[in-house]
Amino acid sequence: MEKDKVPQDEGITAGITREVQYAVDENGKYVKTFSKGWEPKNIVNELAWEDIQEMVDLADKKISAGKASPIMHFMAKNQMDVTLLADYVELSKWKVKRHLKPRGFKKLKQDQLENYAKVFNISVDELVNFKPENKK
Amino acid sequence: MKLDFEHIPAGHCENGVISSLLKYHGLNLSEAMIFGIGSGYFFAYMPFVKVNGIPLASFRPVPGMIFARAAKRLGIKMKKQSFRKQPKRAMDELDKVLERKLPVGIQSGVYHLTYFPPAYRFHFNAHNLTVYGKEGNTYFISDPVMEYPTTLTYEELKKARFAKGPLSPNGKMYYPISIPEEIDLKPAIIKGIKQTADWMLTIPVPLFGVKGIRYLSKRVRKWPNNLGARKAASYLAQLVRMLEEIGTGGAGFRFIYAAFLQEVAEVMKDERYFELSKKMTKIGDKWRNFSSLAAQTCKGRSSDPDGYNTVANLMLDIADDEEKFFIELKKLIS
Numbered sequence: 030m031e032k033d034k035v036p037q038d039e040g041i042t043a044g045i046t047r048e049v050q051y052a053v054d055e056n057g058k059y060v061k062t063f064s065k066g067w068e069p070k071n072i073v074n075e076l077a078w079e080d081i082q083e084m085v086d087l088a089d090k091k092i093s094a095g096k097a098s099p100i101m102h103f104m105a106k107n108q109m110d111v112t113l114l115a116d117y118v119e120l121s122k123w124k125v126k127r128h129l130k131p132r133g134f135k136k137l138k139q140d141q142l143e144n145y146a147k148v149f150n151i152s153v154d155e156l157v158n159f160k161p162e163n164k165k
Numbered sequence: 166m167k168l169d170f171e172h173i174p175a176g177h178c179e180n181g182v183i184s185s186l187l188k189y190h191g192l193n194l195s196e197a198m199i200f201g202i203g204s205g206y207f208f209a210y211m212p213f214v215k216v217n218g219i220p221l222a223s224f225r226p227v228p229g230m231i232f233a234r235a236a237k238r239l240g241i242k243m244k245k246q247s248f249r250k251q252p253k254r255a256m257d258e259l260d261k262v263l264e265r266k267l268p269v270g271i272q273s274g275v276y277h278l279t280y281f282p283p284a285y286r287f288h289f290n291a292h293n294l295t296v297y298g299k300e301g302n303t304y305f306i307s308d309p310v311m312e313y314p315t316t317l318t319y320e321e322l323k324k325a326r327f328a329k330g331p332l333s334p335n336g337k338m339y340y341p342i343s344i345p346e347e348i349d350l351k352p353a354i355i356k357g358i359k360q361t362a363d364w365m366l367t368i369p370v371p372l373f374g375v376k377g378i379r380y381l382s383k384r385v386r387k388w389p390n391n392l393g394a395r396k397a398a399s400y401l402a403q404l405v406r407m408l409e410e411i412g413t414g415g416a417g418f419r420f421i422y423a424a425f426l427q428e429v430a431e432v433m434k435d436e437r438y439f440e441l442s443k444k445m446t447k448i449g450d451k452w453r454n455f456s457s458l459a460a461q462t463c464k465g466r467s468s469d470p471d472g473y474n475t476v477a478n479l480m481l482d483i484a485d486d487e488e489k490f491f492i493e494l495k496k497l498i499s
Contacts, residue, residue: 030420030450041284046312048412049176051197051420053446059197059424061176063312069460070409073402074284076463080217080399108217108276108288116329 035064040071081108089161098134099159100125103149117148167298170268172307172314176414176421177225178293180205181309182270183232185295187241189268192344194239196309201425202350202357203235206418207364208487210372210381216331217287219403222381224417226364228272228291228332234360238353242343248336252327255336256319259296262340268297268307272337274328275411280308280315285411290332292411296322310412350432355498358429362495365487375488382480385473394468401473402463405456416456419449441494448486455479 032052042048047063054060084105091097104114115125127133128145137145139153146153170189173196175181180196180203187194200206205225212220225231236243248255262269275281275289298305302319317325326336365374372380385404388397407417414421423445430438455476462472 030415030446030453042282045280045282046310048310049174049414051176051414051424057443059420059427059442061174063174064415067409069405069457072460072464073405073456074410076398076402076466077217077287077406078284113288113330116333 032060032062035062036067037065038068038071040066040068041074042066081105092159093161095131098129098131099156100134100145101129102159102161103145103151103156104129107149114148118144166263166300167305168263168266168268170295170297170305170307173309174312175309175412177205177412177418178309179228179232179291180235180421181412182293182295183235185307185309186268186270186341187344190341190344192241192348195424195428197421197424198350198428199235200231200418200421201361201429202238202353203231203233204357204360204364205231206361206422208374208377208417210377210384212372214331216289216403219400222404222407224407224413224419234357235353238356239348240345241341243339244342245337245339247334247338250335252323252336255326255338256323259338260299262338263296263299267340268295270295270339271322271326272334273322273325274330274334277321277325277328278308279317279321280306280311288328288330289411290328290330290334354429354432358494358498362491362498365491366495375484375491378480378484378487382477382484385480386470386477389468389470389473394466397468397473398463398466401459401476405459405463408452408456416449416452419445419452423449435497437497441490441497444486444490444493448483448490451479451483451486455483 030052032054035050035052043066047065049061050064051059052062085102088097088101088105092099092102109117111122111125115122118125128137142153142156146156149156171185173181173185173188175184175196177196177200180199183199184194184196207224207226209223210220211223214221246258248258259269271294273292273294275292276286278286294306294308296304297307303316304319304322306315306317308315326334328334368374371377385401388400392400409415423442426438426442426445430436430442458472458479459476462476
């Protein structure tokens with residue numbers, strides 16, 4: 030790629046940083062240049078976030094139907110699956126699975142709730158009182 | 166205390182950190198040179214490794230390998246430490262090394278890096294950065310994929326060093342302890358090129374090297390049918406992200422390799438490497454074209470198989486180019 034063709038499409042890194050892009054200058058020599066972004070990258074990054082949002086929506090539906098605890102919402106929001114969440118809260122997977130059910134969640138003690146809240150970077154109040162937004 | 170450390174933005178985190186650590190100790194080697202000597206160019210399709218539930222395609226060998234090979238071939242000794250489940254010790258040890266006026270390379274998770282663009286904060290644990298000082302509760306950070314140096318608090322850095330999940334860093338840190346006075350780049354370059362060519366051409370498993378690209382091309386063709394429109398788009402999008410997102414220098418490291426070959430032409434005083442660099446640039450341009458077409462195909466998540474067939478064909482074309490390229494490159498070193 031030639032230096033003057035390095036794309037400068039504003040997008041996911043806007044206002045925070047520019048990325049290094051290797052390109053050849055007018056003498057055919059490689060130089061490091063900066064790129065503000067590239068539209069194809071914006072598109073595929075957006076798709077990845079759509080997938081995450083889909084998981085959050087799915088979790089919210091289950092919570093509204095009384096089939097899952099608020100933990101499922103925050104797990105999805107933090108891009109976690111049961112394996113990764115279990116790793117972070119330092120519990121076995123089957124315990125985490127139990128806490129994902131409303132019944133298991135109700136039995137959680139304060140320190141266990143704090144453990145989850147800390148991993149999700151929220152307060153215990155936010156975790157316990159979470160209500161999914163109604164989406165039309 | 167803040168060390169007199171030069172922040173050098175780089176295409177790729179691992180090579181960028183090593184390059185700038187070595188520069189601090191007086192050895193000037195570019196990111197591209199380290200990438201080439203460490204045989205960083207690769208292709209692997211690993212359906213048994215899933216990232217976000219999607220089979221992993223990678224344009225480089227496993228994290229840490231490029232740098233381990235480069236260090237070995239250059240005769241550089243690094244001190245490496247990890248601290249399984251001992252975050253406090255990991256932070257204390259970092260402080261101690263900083264006190265000795267040594268900048269330290271750190272493996273970190275991306276998810277916890279608060280200075281990153283939010284759009285990039287996924288659970289990816291093989292990121293690398295340099296810590297070059299500390300004042301009170303604040304650490305001075307040189308992250309090669311960022312344009313400018315930045316900072317993290319004690320808690321933030323600790324979290325990033327102990328991110329969980331695949332490839333978890335376990336507080337891994339490293340710094341050079343011995344660098345040879347004189348380095349003869351030629352034998353290191355030849356070893357680096359030979360291994361790259363061999364890995365691209367001769368691994369007898371169809372998932373690696375140019376065979377891997379051809380294999381994945383076949384899979385891509387089937388995605389819309391086998392997975393449905395929505396999931397197929399997610400798969401293709403992730404492939405483009407592996408090519409372009411967070412530090413590849415563009416086109417899945419192909420442009421960095423072309424830059425390496427230009428440097429080789431100077432070291433070896435052999436113009437033929439310069440000519441090959443031009444060919445590598447063309448291969449990189451084709452990968453960019455691939456990304457561009459693939460992104461258009463993903464957009465709107467259409468189930469039209471034409472888009473998938475087009476990019477699959479392009480992959481076959483690129484596989485042929487890469488095969489010819491490495492056969493030619495191998496001739497130069499043998």
